[in-house]
Amino acid sequence: MDRKDLEKQFTKKVRHSQGIVHKVCRLYCQDDDHRKDLFQEIMVQLWRSFPTFRGESQFSSWMYRVALNVAIQDLRKAKKKQQFFFQTNQFKDTSEEKKSEVQDEKLKLMHSAIAKLSKVEKAIVMLHLDEKSNEEIAEIVGITQNYVRVKMNRIRTKLSKTVKKK
Amino acid sequence: MELKSVWKGVVDETISKDNVDEFVVEKSIKKDSSSVLAKIKRVMYLKFSLGGLSWLISLVMLIGSFITPEQFTFYEAIFDLTDNRIFLATIIVFMSALLSWNFRAFREIKHFETKSVSIKESLNKLIDFIGRTIKLNVYSGAAFNSVALGWIFYLVNNKKGFVEGVLQITLMVLLVTTVGAVVFYFLSRFEQKVKFGNYLNQLKSNREDLNEK
Numbered sequence: 001m002d003r004k005d006l007e008k009q010f011t012k013k014v015r016h017s018q019g020i021v022h023k024v025c026r027l028y029c030q031d032d033d034h035r036k037d038l039f040q041e042i043m044v045q046l047w048r049s050f051p052t053f054r055g056e057s058q059f060s061s062w063m064y065r066v067a068l069n070v071a072i073q074d075l076r077k078a079k080k081k082q083q084f085f086f087q088t089n090q091f092k093d094t095s096e097e098k099k100s101e102v103q104d105e106k107l108k109l110m111h112s113a114i115a116k117l118s119k120v121e122k123a124i125v126m127l128h129l130d131e132k133s134n135e136e137i138a139e140i141v142g143i144t145q146n147y148v149r150v151k152m153n154r155i156r157t158k159l160s161k162t163v164k165k166k
Numbered sequence: 167m168e169l170k171s172v173w174k175g176v177v178d179e180t181i182s183k184d185n186v187d188e189f190v191v192e193k194s195i196k197k198d199s200s201s202v203l204a205k206i207k208r209v210m211y212l213k214f215s216l217g218g219l220s221w222l223i224s225l226v227m228l229i230g231s232f233i234t235p236e237q238f239t240f241y242e243a244i245f246d247l248t249d250n251r252i253f254l255a256t257i258i259v260f261m262s263a264l265l266s267w268n269f270r271a272f273r274e275i276k277h278f279e280t281k282s283v284s285i286k287e288s289l290n291k292l293i294d295f296i297g298r299t300i301k302l303n304v305y306s307g308a309a310f311n312s313v314a315l316g317w318i319f320y321l322v323n324n325k326k327g328f329v330e331g332v333l334q335i336t337l338m339v340l341l342v343t344t345v346g347a348v349v350f351y352f353l354s355r356f357e358q359k360v361k362f363g364n365y366l367n368q369l370k371s372n373r374e375d376l377n378e379k
Binding site: 007010011012014015018019022023025026037039040041043044045046047048049051052053062065066068069070072073074075110118119120121123129130139140141142143144147150159 | 169170172173174177180181182184185186187188191192194195197198199200201202279280281282283284285286287288289292365368369371372375376378
């Protein structure tokens with residue numbers, strides 16, 4: 001397969017599953033500039049390792065692996081002034097105003113709790129929230145399934161402690 | 167709080183607004199990487215260019231010094247023909263070692279960048295690789311600078327004549343080179359610590375987070 005065809009195949013596949021990259025970027029970045037840079041870096045690394053993707057694992061698992069590796073190995077430090085990454089007021093329809101307020105509150109709480117987790121914990125919780133099985137999480141992260149369960153329990157405790165404090 | 171329902175309902179909706187078209191994806195993959203490894207690679211390209219050029223010039227001059235010695239000596243007042251040849255041979259040996267180490271490291275980076283492995287394995291490999299890069303930079307920096315210092319002392323002594331006699335001059339050069347090696351070793355180590363220390367600590371702390379306990 002020549003480069004042009006490979007590029008077409010890559011862009012088609014990545015475009016279809018790009019949500020994974022955006023989720024990783026939103027989870028690990030604290031401002032728009034950083035998010036754009038990380039998105040760019042993940043795309044470059046996905047493209048570089050695409051020729052070695054043999055289809056042994058799911059395409060989405062491969063994308064998670066590359067994207068999370070780039071995010072965890074990212075050097076940039078968090079800026080002091082943090083933005084709210086997951087947008088609030090998703091439901092602007094007046095008929096759903098109340099629902100919006102509740103969602104916003106939950107979202108703020110979720111965001112502040114997740115932001116306190118370590119980079120590795122963020123990766124595990126994201127995979128868990130994206131309905132990945134313990135087996136898949138273990139494969140992507142490189143730990144045993146048993147340890148995934150232990151980690152998830154610790155993360156749950158951490159998150160509920162943070163939420164209770166609020 | 168039901169984390170999963172909030173995640174699904176709101177986060178997915180937010181993410182859908184970030185979506186980009188194929189043109190943006192195509193444009194993104196053509197840009198340069200800004201990762202630490204990409205930066206190390208860029209420095210390596212510079213080392214390959216400058217080191218390769220010095221290696222080639224030194225080799226041409228060394229061969230030339232045997233074919234037409236009168237045309238291939240420089241700064242005759244302090245450099246005689248033998249000094250000239252030893253000096254050029256030293257540069258060739260050092261450059262060959264440096265280029266070969268760099269080439270091996272470069273190949274490893276290329277391999278690392280194109281293989282997708284688990285988070286833990288990737289961290290292990292990156293930590294190991296940066297550790298070896300630091301060692302390579304420290305040892306090559308200490309060796310190169312101390313040998314250069316030894317040569318400077320030798321040439322200054324040739325001009326000013328502080329020490330006389332082959333044995334005394336050899337001992338002086340060896341002493342200067344050894345002391346220089348120790349000083350430059352610590353200086354290079356400090357420089358590498360400033361350059362990579364913080365990043366390496368971050369990576370190690372992430373790896374520690376993955377160790378079963």
